[in-house]
Amino acid sequence: MARRVMVVGGGGREHALVRHLAASPRNPEIFALPGNPGTRALARNLPGDPLDRNQVLAACREHAIDLVLIGPEDPLIAGLADHLRHAGIAVFGPGHLGARLEGDKEFAKDVLATAGIPTPSYHAFSTLDAALRHLATMTMPCVVKACGAAQGKGVAVCDAKSEAAAHLRLCLEDRAFGDAGARVLIEECLFGRELSVLVVTDGQDYALLAPSRDHKRVGEGGTGGNTGGMGAFAPVPLTAELCRRIDTEIVAPLLAELVRRDIPYRGVLYAGLMLTDTGPQVLEFNCRFGDPETQVVLPLMDCDFLELVQTTATGRLADYLQGLPDAETGGPDGWPGRGLTDWRRGAVVVVAASRGYPGPYQTGRPLELPADEPAAWVIHAGTGERDGRLVTAGGRVVGCVGEGADLATARSRAYALLDRVRCDNLFHRRDIALDAERTTA
């Protein structure tokens, strides 16, 4: 069993990953590259750029790392997992072929189509003329998407053709997203509630973690601009029938299609779904843990997270799943990975962000954080240090996590902790997980 584990990345997701690895009874030695002031309490932070594959490999060699968990998408899309595996290191995270599901939305659509998985209809374009001609024939609303990874800014849900045309120009003419916007999808707009499903797979077996939901818009009631996520909660209460459809209509055919295409996948596959009147449909795939969904899904795990990561990275997930209790508390009958996460409990994260985010904001403002408690703790996302003191260093600064016997308890714990964060330049949404208890059919 791995004893020396590295988490690549330095945001809130990576702090949460480090935290839950550190809780393993196997007492692993944990490293974070580059980590953040939050990971420093539990891991050794190593300097380095996750996008510099040789630097990451050199750090692994220097510290005799035997297991690497890659947090963010960019290094995965660039093939960091392949590079480390080639050097004999066990990696949790797909190689560049699997990461293309996130890095190339047109490729993801092709996989979805061949696997017969429900997803909005679309057309792809690489010239503005052709895209505008198609737009003229469409009824609104529609969704315009840069095909490549654009740091969450490549998608515009458009009510008017003028808006859609402006986003097309931004991608194809201004090249605001560089090569990521060199091809564009114009997609049918769906209506419903969104759901994040994290699938852990080693390419043969798979398990689903408790479903979660994040709050993307900056303003209360889902208003204002899109952000990286202002909060999240898990589990999202779902009917057994909907769980069954998510598994049989989406997850199982997707993994079978990856096998058919000879695309190896060891890590987590995140399916971003829209729950429509006629059933669940796929909006997108991510090739890594969600941020901030990870912050609320991992606290629901009763089992050793390190062992899950290790068995997945080494292709032995089946062994791990066999040892799981078939707990009634871990999702409906037949849910793959039942028992992995406890659906009776609840976890909520509320993000405190710098004023102005997702627009321009100041950093370097003094920050004082409350101490962690057994059922509520602070996750660092954009913090830094100056003269030995904690300061703000990003848009999303910290996430306050609460857990409890139900979502309402978890929610009040998260907000009570957030009340004790001291900083003169932060804001947060007060409605995170507010209607969480409403079951989605």
Ligand SMILES: Nc1ncnc2c1ncn2[C@@H]1O[C@H](COP(=O)(O)OP(=O)(O)O)[C@@H](O)[C@H]1O
């Ligand atoms: N076809 C669609 N219909 C309605 N809303 C959509 C559609 N596609 C995307 N969205 C909205 O836009 C958000 C971002 O789109 P997504 O495909 O997840 O791209 P990314 O996360 O790479 O920016 C989604 O979370 C969803 O709210």
Ligand SMILES: [Mg+2]
């Ligand atoms: Mg998304």
